[in-house]
Amino acid sequence: MSAAAAGRDPLESTRFEAVIGLEVHVQLLTRTKMFCRCEARFGTEANALTCPVCLGLPGSLPCINRRAVESTVRVGLAFGSEIPLLTKFDRKSYFYPDLPKGYQISQKDDPICKGGRVEFFVDGEIRVARLVRIHLEEDAGKNIHVEGRPESWVDLNRAGTPLMEVVSEPDLRTPREAGDYMRMLRQVMLYLGVSDCNMEEGSLRCDCNVSTRLRGASHLETRTEIKNLNSFLNVEKALEHEIARQIRLRETGREAEIVQETRLYDPDRGETRSMRGKEEAHDYRYFPEPDLAPLVFSPEWIDGLRATLPELPLVRLGRFQEDLGLSAYHADQLVRDKEIADYFERCVESYRQPQSVGNWVLNALREELRSRGVGIEDIGVAPERFAELVRAVDDGAVSTQKARDVLRAMADSGRPAAELIREMGVEQISDDSFLRGVVQDVIAAHPGPVEDVRRGKRNSINFLVGQVMRRTKGQANPAMAMSLIDELIGSPPAE
Amino acid sequence: MDVTDELVAKIARLSRLALGEEESAEMKEHFRKVLGFVSELESLDLEGVAPSLFALDASNVQREDEPAPSLPAGAALANAPAAHPPFFLVPRIVGDAGEPEMSP
Numbered sequence: 001m002s003a004a005a006a007g008r009d010p011l012e013s014t015r016f017e018a019v020i021g022l023e024v025h026v027q028l029l030t031r032t033k034m035f036c037r038c039e040a041r042f043g044t045e046a047n048a049l050t051c052p053v054c055l056g057l058p059g060s061l062p063c064i065n066r067r068a069v070e071s072t073v074r075v076g077l078a079f080g081s082e083i084p085l086l087t088k089f090d091r092k093s094y095f096y097p098d099l100p101k102g103y104q105i106s107q108k109d110d111p112i113c114k115g116g117r118v119e120f121f122v123d124g125e126i127r128v129a130r131l132v133r134i135h136l137e138e139d140a141g142k143n144i145h146v147e148g149r150p151e152s153w154v155d156l157n158r159a160g161t162p163l164m165e166v167v168s169e170p171d172l173r174t175p176r177e178a179g180d181y182m183r184m185l186r187q188v189m190l191y192l193g194v195s196d197c198n199m200e201e202g203s204l205r206c207d208c209n210v211s212t213r214l215r216g217a218s219h220l221e222t223r224t225e226i227k228n229l230n231s232f233l234n235v236e237k238a239l240e241h242e243i244a245r246q247i248r249l250r251e252t253g254r255e256a257e258i259v260q261e262t263r264l265y266d267p268d269r270g271e272t273r274s275m276r277g278k279e280e281a282h283d284y285r286y287f288p289e290p291d292l293a294p295l296v297f298s299p300e301w302i303d304g305l306r307a308t309l310p311e312l313p314l315v316r317l318g319r320f321q322e323d324l325g326l327s328a329y330h331a332d333q334l335v336r337d338k339e340i341a342d343y344f345e346r347c348v349e350s351y352r353q354p355q356s357v358g359n360w361v362l363n364a365l366r367e368e369l370r371s372r373g374v375g376i377e378d379i380g381v382a383p384e385r386f387a388e389l390v391r392a393v394d395d396g397a398v399s400t401q402k403a404r405d406v407l408r409a410m411a412d413s414g415r416p417a418a419e420l421i422r423e424m425g426v427e428q429i430s431d432d433s434f435l436r437g438v439v440q441d442v443i444a445a446h447p448g449p450v451e452d453v454r455r456g457k458r459n460s461i462n463f464l465v466g467q468v469m470r471r472t473k474g475q476a477n478p479a480m481a482m483s484l485i486d487e488l489i490g491s492p493p494a495e
Numbered sequence: 496m497d498v499t500d501e502l503v504a505k506i507a508r509l510s511r512l513a514l515g516e517e518e519s520a521e522m523k524e525h526f527r528k529v530l531g532f533v534s535e536l537e538s539l540d541l542e543g544v545a546p547s548l549f550a551l552d553a554s555n556v557q558r559e560d561e562p563a564p565s566l567p568a569g570a571a572l573a574n575a576p577a578a579h580p581p582f583f584l585v586p587r588i589v590g591d592a593g594e595p596e597m598s599p
Contacts, residue, residue, distance in 0.1 A: 030560050031560050031561065031562050032560050032561065032562050032563075037558070037561065037562055037563035038562070038563075038565045039562045039565070045568075045581050046581040046582050047571045047572065047581050047582065047583070048565060048568065048571075048581065049565050050565055050566055050571045051563075051565050051566055052566075055566075055571060057574075063556065063557070063558045064556065064557045064558065065557070065558065065560055066557040066558060066559060066560065067559075067560035068560075069557065086548075088548050088549075093509070095511050096588075097583075097585040097588060110548075143585075143588060144582070145587070145588075149587070150586075150587055151577070151579075151584045151585060151586055151587050152584075152585050152586070152587050152588050153579060153582035153583065153584060153585075154582060154583040154584070154585055155581075155582060155583075156571070156583070283505075283509055285509070288548050288549070290549075290550065292549075292556070293549050293551065293553040293554050293555065293556045294548045294549055294554050295554065295555055295557075296554045296555055
């Protein structure tokens with residue numbers, strides 16, 4: 001396991017530390033684009049979702065998507081940002097073929113959210129990264145480069161899609177912290193339902209700003225920016241490589257070679273490369289967007305959105321530990337996915353044994369979801385029914401092993417656990433007098449192993465339990481069989 | 496603000512315009528006039544006047560998140576100088592190394 005994977009500072013043994021700030025772009029989950037009514041959707045024929053506004057045709061005018069604004073305010077409220085009562089859009093001018101207007105509508109001086117803080121866990125320890133701002137802008141289209149052709153292709157379906165940018169202060173110190181910060185952003189976005197955070201489709205993308213300095217120094221050194229990282233792993237790996245590169249330069253007296261520049265991460269070669277020469281000094285000539293009136297919010301409207309916030313992951317995590325007595329590990333596993341956590345809670349409402357319900361949700365249920373390739377809403381087992389199955393296991397009515405078969409049958413048929421347990425003949429035999437008879441027969445038939453158990457050879461008891469299971473076609477309650485064997489042989493009970 | 500030849504050249508470059516010498520001189524004159532006109536505003540007493548963000552007395556112009564049909568097939572490309580349906584065509588914008596695309 002690499003140092004970063006263990007959550008330690010990979011620079012622990014050096015005189016240096018890294019200073020990292022992230023700009024995370026989140027594609028918002030809206031039906032339409034940011035400034036026009038074209039559908040915002042992935043996977044259609046190129047340029048089929050375009051109109052005069054998102055093509056930047058002369059005479060067209062943008063109009064703000066209310067839902068995108070609301071989503072951004074809700075994210076800001078979730079992270080404790082200030083929501084100024086006045087916000088506006090600005091033009092950011094640059095030329096690129098995926099940007100048909102020659103400018104991107106973004107926000108410069110008056111973002112929707114100012115400040116805020118993201119709390120997240122790194123190996124069970126809480127960390128905090130402050131936010132600079134969260135603003136709203138439009139995404140660009142896509143350029144496609146075909147090997148060996150003299151031109152590039154442009155698809156503008158994505159052009160104009162709402163994009164929220166979350167900018168952190170340089171409060172992160174290790175690649176692992178950066179990854180876990182981003183994971184928490186994703187979790188919160190999913191809880192809020194503002195983005196699908198589908199990383200393969202590029203719904204969550206990250207630019208990393210990173211510099212290195214002597215440990216304990218308070219000034220900021222020259223930073224480089226690594227652009228367009230689209231997975232947690234790539235964020236962590238790219239930072240590891242870039243930090244190592246900067247440290248190598250510092251340790252060999254070549255720190256002058258660390259210049260403010262954009263770099264690209266090449267996962268195949270495991271290095272970052274300068275984009276120098278491909279980049280002019282940018283002069284975006286921001287100015288207020290003359291086609292869009294400013295937005296003026298009322299405190300009441302903001303409070304109304306605040307009331308729509310769900311319980312957020314960290315709060316829920318605390319509640320699962322304190323009120324339900326779950327371990328930090330189990331609570332964390334459960335809250336990661338809002339649907340799983342909601343399902344778990346509904347199970348616990350009808351069977352208040354959070355430990356065993358949690359275990360069954362995290363293991364058998366998740367395994368069943370994986371093997372079927374479906375989400376929890378499509379498994380066809382209501383939480384109340386699932387709770388009945390867990391209760392049956394706890395009561396000894398069905399074995400842990402057979403319960404998994406029963407779960408599969410429940411998902412296939414939508415029928416209740418009790419019925420299926422009977423019908424499948426997998427009722428566990430926990431009847432004392434019946435089992436006692438079987439155990440007596442087994443003892444009589446196997447004097448050798450019985451003698452071994454009397455002499456303290458505990459392995460032999462497994463053989464005897466196996467015989468009981470065989471005679472009952474696997475339906476005996478094994479724990480009960482074992483204690484009956486001990487009792488009848490008169491051996492000291494197992495530890 | 497002093498309008499220099501360098502400034503005109505920079506604006507032209509940022510706008511992707513190739514200006515000849517004569518055109519540059521003409522533009523320089525235009526910029527001077529426009530900036531001179533705007534600088535007249537500086538003589539106003541703006542004590543206590545909040546900066547305006549928008550020319551009209553409007554705010555909160557928003558729409559619901561309801562889709563409408565996009566352009567019919569082919570229409571988007573109708574005015575494109577070059578197309579390879581369903582794509583727009585532009586001059587190749589990256590080197591041969593298969594560099595990932597970049598937006599600033």
